[in-house]
Amino acid sequence: MPADPRQTLPAHPVAAGASPTTEPVAVRVALIVVALAFLALFLVLPLVAVFAEAFRNGVDAYFASFDDPDTWSAVWLTLGVAAIAVPLNVVFGLAASWAVAKHDFRGKSLLVTLIDLPFSVSPVVSGMCYVLLFGAQGYFGHYLQSVGVQIIFAVPGLVLATIFVTFPFVARELIPLMQEQGVSEEEAALSLGAGGWRTFWSVTLPNVRWALLYGVLLCNARAMGEFGAVSVVSGHLRGQTNTVPLQVEILYNDYNFVAAFAVASLLAGLGLVTLVVKSALEWRYADQLASGRRH
Amino acid sequence: MDLKIRDVRKEYGSFPALNGVSLDIRSGELVALLGPSGSGKTTLLRAIAGLEIPDSGQILFGDEDALAKPVQERNVGFVFQHYALFRHMKVFDNIAFGLRVRGRARRPAEADIRRKVLELLDLVQLKGLENRYPAQLSGGQRQRVALARALAIEPQVLLLDEPFGALDAQVRKELRRWLREIHNETGHTTVFVTHDQEEALELADRVAILHKGDLQQVGTPDAIYDEPATPFVYAFIGDSSSLPIDVRSGEATLDGRALPLGRVDAPDGPARLHVRPQDVTFVAPGEGVALGRIAALRRLGAFRRADVEVGARRSRIEVRLPPEASFSEGEEVGLAFERFAVFPAEGAPSVACAA
Numbered sequence: 269m270p271a272d273p274r275q276t277l278p279a280h281p282v283a284a285g286a287s288p289t290t291e292p293v294a295v296r297v298a299l300i301v302v303a304l305a306f307l308a309l310f311l312v313l314p315l316v317a318v319f320a321e322a323f324r325n326g327v328d329a330y331f332a333s334f335d336d337p338d339t340w341s342a343v344w345l346t347l348g349v350a351a352i353a354v355p356l357n358v359v360f361g362l363a364a365s366w367a368v369a370k371h372d373f374r375g376k377s378l379l380v381t382l383i384d385l386p387f388s389v390s391p392v393v394s395g396m397c398y399v400l401l402f403g404a405q406g407y408f409g410h411y412l413q414s415v416g417v418q419i420i421f422a423v424p425g426l427v428l429a430t431i432f433v434t435f436p437f438v439a440r441e442l443i444p445l446m447q448e449q450g451v452s453e454e455e456a457a458l459s460l461g462a463g464g465w466r467t468f469w470s471v472t473l474p475n476v477r478w479a480l481l482y483g484v485l486l487c488n489a490r491a492m493g494e495f496g497a498v499s500v501v502s503g504h505l506r507g508q509t510n511t512v513p514l515q516v517e518i519l520y521n522d523y524n525f526v527a528a529f530a531v532a533s534l535l536a537g538l539g540l541v542t543l544v545v546k547s548a549l550e551w552r553y554a555d556q557l558a559s560g561r562r563h
Numbered sequence: 564m565d566l567k568i569r570d571v572r573k574e575y576g577s578f579p580a581l582n583g584v585s586l587d588i589r590s591g592e593l594v595a596l597l598g599p600s601g602s603g604k605t606t607l608l609r610a611i612a613g614l615e616i617p618d619s620g621q622i623l624f625g626d627e628d629a630l631a632k633p634v635q636e637r638n639v640g641f642v643f644q645h646y647a648l649f650r651h652m653k654v655f656d657n658i659a660f661g662l663r664v665r666g667r668a669r670r671p672a673e674a675d676i677r678r679k680v681l682e683l684l685d686l687v688q689l690k691g692l693e694n695r696y697p698a699q700l701s702g703g704q705r706q707r708v709a710l711a712r713a714l715a716i717e718p719q720v721l722l723l724d725e726p727f728g729a730l731d732a733q734v735r736k737e738l739r740r741w742l743r744e745i746h747n748e749t750g751h752t753t754v755f756v757t758h759d760q761e762e763a764l765e766l767a768d769r770v771a772i773l774h775k776g777d778l779q780q781v782g783t784p785d786a787i788y789d790e791p792a793t794p795f796v797y798a799f800i801g802d803s804s805s806l807p808i809d810v811r812s813g814e815a816t817l818d819g820r821a822l823p824l825g826r827v828d829a830p831d832g833p834a835r836l837h838v839r840p841q842d843v844t845f846v847a848p849g850e851g852v853a854l855g856r857i858a859a860l861r862r863l864g865a866f867r868r869a870d871v872e873v874g875a876r877r878s879r880i881e882v883r884l885p886p887e888a889s890f891s892e893g894e895e896v897g898l899a900f901e902r903f904a905v906f907p908a909e910g911a912p913s914v915a916c917a918a
Contacts, residue, residue, distance in 0.1 A: 452647035455614055458634045459641040460661035460716055470660075474651040 318536045321529035333527035338507045342515035343534070345423070349511060350491040353430040357487050358480070360431075361438025366472070368439075369446030370454065383439045386432055394432045395500025398425055421503030426511065429497035434487045441483030442476055445557070449475055478553040482546065489542040493535055564625055564719040564752050565590050566611065571620030573606055580606040581617065582776035593746050593753045595767035597760060599799070602773040604756045605724055611754065612639045612722050624719055640713030640751070642723040646705045648697040654708050655680055655693035661716035683711040686745065703734040710742075714749065723755035727762060739766055760800050764788065772796050794906040797837040804880040806836040806873065807908065815905065818875035823852050824903070833908035840868065840883035842902040845890065851897035855880065860892050871898065 291299075323330050333339070364383055368376060386394065400406050402419040412419060419425045453475065457467040473480075495513040502509045510518060512535060519528035550557060566588035573581040581603045588594050596604040609615040611622060613634030622629045629637055649657050658680045662671055671679065684690055687707040697705055706726065713721060726742065727735040743766055746753055757763050763770045764784040772779040772787065772795075780792040791797040798805070808815050808822060810829045815822040815836070824836075848854055855871035858879065862868075867884040880898065890896065 452643050452645065453649055455634075456641065456643060456647040456649070456712075457660065457664075459612055459614070459637075459639060460664065460712070461635045461638070462660070462664040463635060466664055470664075471649055477651075 315536060315540075318529055318532050321525060322533045324529075325526050329526050330530050330533075333524075333530040336527065338510065339515055339519075339527070339531055341507045342510045342512050342531070345426070345510065346492050346512040349423070349426050349430050350488055352427050353434060353491045354484060354488050356431055357434055357438050357491075358484060360435060361442060361483060361487075362473075362480070364439045365442035365446050366468075368443050369449075370451050370472075380443070383436055383443075386435050391429075391433050391494065391496030391498075392500055395429050395497035398428055398432075398497075398501050402428075420501050421505065421509060423509065425501035426498055426509060429501045430491050430494055433494050433497050434491045437487035437490060438480065438483035441479050441486070441557075445476055445479045446472075476556075478549060478556045482549050482557055485542055485546055485549070489538060492538055565623075566720060566752060566754070567621070567623040568607070568611070569621035569623070571607065571610060571617045571622065573603075573610060573615060573617045579776045581610070583620070584773070584776070584778045586771055586778060586781060588752060588754060590752055591750045593743070593755075593766065593768045595763035595770045596754060596756045596773060597758070597763040597770050598773035599758060601775070603776040604758075604773045607773070608722050608724055608754060608756045611720065612641045613637045614641070638716060638719050640716060640718030640721045642706075642709045642713050642721075642726055644725040644728055646697070646709040648705055648708055648712070650697050652696075653693065654684070654689070654695050654697070654700070657697070657708055658683055658693075658712045658715050661712065679715065680711075683715055686714070686748075687711045688741075701734075702730050703738060706730065706738060710745070714751075718751065721751040721753040723753070725757060726755055727757075727759075735762075742766065764800075772799065774799070789902075791837075791904065794835060794837065797904060797906075801839060802881060803837050803839050806838075806878050806880065807876070808834050808836050808905070810834045810905065817853060817873065817878075820874070824900070824905075827905050829905045829907055834905050835908050836903055836905050838880065838900050838903040840881040842900060843871075843880060843882040844899045844901065845882070845884070845888075846897040846899050848895045848897050851899035853898045855896055855898050857890055857892050857894050857896060860890065862886065871896065873898065 290296075322333075364379065367373070368380055368383075399420050401408055402412060402425065403409055404413065404420070406420070417424075419428065453471050454467050457471045458464075462470070492511075493513060494511075495517075498511055499514060499517075502511070502514055504510060504514060504518065506518065512531060516528050516532045516535070519525075519531060568584060568586040568588075570583045570585050571581050572579070572583050584603070584607060586594075596607060598604045606615055610617045611629070613629070613632065617630070624637070649660065652660070659676050662676045662679065665671075680693065681690075684693055687710055689704060689707050689711070692700070692704065697708065700708065710723075710726075727738055730738065739762060755766070764787070767784065769781060769783055770787050771781045774793075774795045780787060780796050782790075782792075787796065787800055791800060794805070797803050806817060808817050809832070810816075810827055811831055813826045813828070815824050815827045815834070822836075827834075844851075853873045855873040857869050858872045858877075859870040860867065865886070867886050867888055869882040869884055869890065871880045871882055872878070873880055882898075884890070
């Protein structure tokens with residue numbers, strides 16, 4: 269093997285054996301340190317702080333903070349709101365992505381833009397919109413009062429606000445995947461005699477099942493953790509319209525730090541579980557997730 | 564099952580995909596729809612299947628109006644260009660799908676479905692692969708599964724969209740022969756779409772050539788090749804050259820000089836003379852119908868090709884010569900045409916020499 273000509277040129281800036289796309293060691297180390305420090309400071313540290321504060325007065329104090337009936341009602345309310353909002357958004361998301369990905373119609377790009385609207389609008393603004401529409405002084409306030417339906421400062425308002433904020437998650441996960449898959453499998457099913465409903469259940473849905481689960485996961489995490497929109501429409505009635513994030517705020521404002529962080533640790537735990545399941549899905553079914561390729 | 568297509572029209576926006584196409588396909592026949600992309604051949608195939616709704620016209624299966632039925636009820640076996648196998652189902656379930664989705668009254672028992680699927684797997688030579696997923700198969704195998712799936716419903720008509728388009732040349736050749744055998748065995752009325760003339764001529768009983776939504780010619784491979792009905796077919800099928808000529812009361816002239824072709828059956832005015840490379844022979848200068856000069860001489864495998872310039876405008880004609888022919892570039896030669904065709908210039912393709 270001939271001698272590497274670079275070795276005879278000591279002043280050459282590229283070290284022998286280095287590939288042109290590799291940075292010098294010092295740069296690599298510096299970049300990694302910066303990235304890790306950033307992660308530690310902004311992600312790991314707060315997470316550790318949540319648990320540290322929650323357990324500051326010992327394990328007993330941690331569990332004692334869950335003796336509060338208001339906290340339990342907040343947990344049940346959050347689960348309830350998510351149990352309504354997530355399935356509805358699955359249906360809406362499937363319908364929207366089916367329409368967008370498998371059909372051509374006028375106003376399609378407008379629909380796609382609208383689906384993304386909740387991502388671009390501040391959740392507080394969306395909460396305000398619901399108050400404006402359904403509140404006592406709102407456009408439909410008088411009518412709703414006359415039929416005895418309360419939406420704002422009640423559970424329906426929480427559900428509406430949560431649906432609005434979490435609407436894009438399922439649809440955004442499904443649309444690119446469905447578009448990529450095209451319609452030929454559906455056409456094949458139809459040509460073999462299957463009806464539309466059968467085609468949906470045995471061809472369309474199974475082809476997007478993992479992406480759907482992925483979307484549901486993200487949708488659920490957001491539904492349970494949503495603060496801004498929910499805060500506006502909730503009215504903060506203790507034991508009635510406080511979801512878990514709102515309960516955390518109330519406890520914190522009451523200087524009940526251990527309880528506030530204990531309840532917050534539930535949300536942090538939910539976040540961690542979501543992250544693990546999400547990563548597992550991405551690892552196992554990357555080829556069947558649109559985002560697996562997007563990232 | 565006879566298939567009758569009557570004056571079928573289809574427009575996408577203002578773009579006419581099918582311009583009133585009529586075509587009769589006899590029971591048990593294997594017909595190729597051949598044309599370049601954008602010719603409307605796939606649109607016609609999808610209209611037969613019910614995947615496109617024509618704007619007007621009639622499609623009859625036997626004497627039954629197929630357009631009155633949705634795709635599910637037409638009982639057509641459709642093989643898609645990229646197979647469209649159900650990716651989350653095993654090969655077995657893919658093939659069984661069409662039987663399982665039938666209404667209770669017409670659905671065979673699961674044991675019968677099983678027997679039928681295994682029979683079909685045997686027919687398409689994929690025995691033992693019933694538990695694979697489509698992703699675990701090669702292109703040729705997927706193609707066979709797609710065919711088995713389409714045959715499972717005992718279709719009245721078998722429709723194939725570019726059946727070999729996505730396969731490499733070797734597999735394509737093999738599958739072509741195999742598809743012909745399957746057709747001979749099962750006898751389904753079959754229509755397939757292709758842009759590959761070799762495939763169409765080799766495989767089909769009759770070839771229908773489409774161009775820009777118009778049916779140009781329907782005929783046996785011999786008729787299509789030997790008696791092209793339109794300038795497009797002449798240029799599209801096989802190699803050919805074309806010369807710009809003028810016709811006056813049956814007499815042809817090339818750039819003002821008489822071209823003694825005998826009586827030409829074309830209206831007065833500009834016209835184009837089409838001729839295939841193997842139908843031109845060299846004779847002594849001064850003999851034959853025209854005088855030419857060899858502009859280029861190339862060896863192409865089994866033969867030699869000469870480009871000959873004729874007339875004042877130096878129009879080029881391609882000539883096929885035996886490899887031992889001893890001519891040289893720049894030499895003057897006489898040209899004789901054994902077989903040719905003259906079409907009025909209007910509507911003639913600007914590039915007459917097909918690749």
